[in-house]
Amino acid sequence: MEDGFKQIECNDGDVLNFGDNIYKVxxxxxxxxxxxxxTLECTLSQELSRQGVNIKASTNVNWFHKGIDCEILTLGSPIWKKGKVKIKISVEFYAEEEDLQITNSNNSEITEPESPLDDLRRMINE
Incomplete structure (x- = not known):
C-alpha cells in the first residue's frame, strides 16, 4: 500500500474497530x-463474460473455494498441465505509523526493539 503505510500481520484473535462496530479478525x-x-462469484462470472472471457463452468461456480478446472501452458514447457484456477482474497492491515518503544520515561529515549540475535552477535564479537 502507498502513502507510507506499513503492513502488519493480523491474528484471528486481534480486533478491528470500524467506528461503532468492533469485530475479531x-x-x-x-x-x-x-x-x-x-455474491462475488456470481458477479465475477458475469463481469468476466461481459469482458469477453467466457469460462464454461457449472452453474455452481467455485472460484474462491475449490477452484475452476483448467490447463496451463507455461513458457518453455512442451505440454499442458491440468489444474485449477482459484482466487484468494486476503485481508491486510496497514498501520499509519510505527509503534515506538520508550525505554526510559525520564529522558524519553526511543530505541528499536532488541533482536533475539543480539546475544549471538555479542558472543561472536567477543
Whole structure:
C-alpha cells in the first residue's frame, strides 16, 4: 500500500474497530469468506463474460473455494498441465505509523526493539 503505510500481520484473535462496530479478525475473515461464496462469484462470472472471457463452468461456480478446472501452458514447457484456477482474497492491515518503544520515561529515549540475535552477535564479537 502507498502513502507510507506499513503492513502488519493480523491474528484471528486481534480486533478491528470500524467506528461503532468492533469485530475479531477471525469473524471478519469468516464473513468475507461466506459472502465471497455467492455474491462475488456470481458477479465475477458475469463481469468476466461481459469482458469477453467466457469460462464454461457449472452453474455452481467455485472460484474462491475449490477452484475452476483448467490447463496451463507455461513458457518453455512442451505440454499442458491440468489444474485449477482459484482466487484468494486476503485481508491486510496497514498501520499509519510505527509503534515506538520508550525505554526510559525520564529522558524519553526511543530505541528499536532488541533482536533475539543480539546475544549471538555479542558472543561472536567477543
Amino acid at each position: 477471525a469473524k471478519f475473515k469468516q464473513a468475507m469468506d461466506t459472502s465471497s461464496k455467492y
